[in-house]
Amino acid sequence: MKAKFKTSCVECGDQISPGKEIAKNGSGTWVHKHCAPEALEFA
Numbered sequence: 769m770k771a772k773f774k775t776s777c778v779e780c781g782d783q784i785s786p787g788k789e790i791a792k793n794g795s796g797t798w799v800h801k802h803c804a805p806e807a808l809e810f811a
């Protein structure tokens with residue numbers, strides 16, 4: 769899905785801008801889609 773708010777990615781530490789593709793990591797925290805574990809990419 770796409771980010772609605774500006775936040776930061778706990779995996780790489782970079783900012784996530786609104787409109788960027790995001791996903792949840794194993795802890796349920798939003799991260800960049802490309803930073804999420806592969807198993808959760810399609811969740």
Ligand SMILES: [Zn+2]
Binds near residue numbers: 777782799802803
């Ligand atoms: Zn990231």
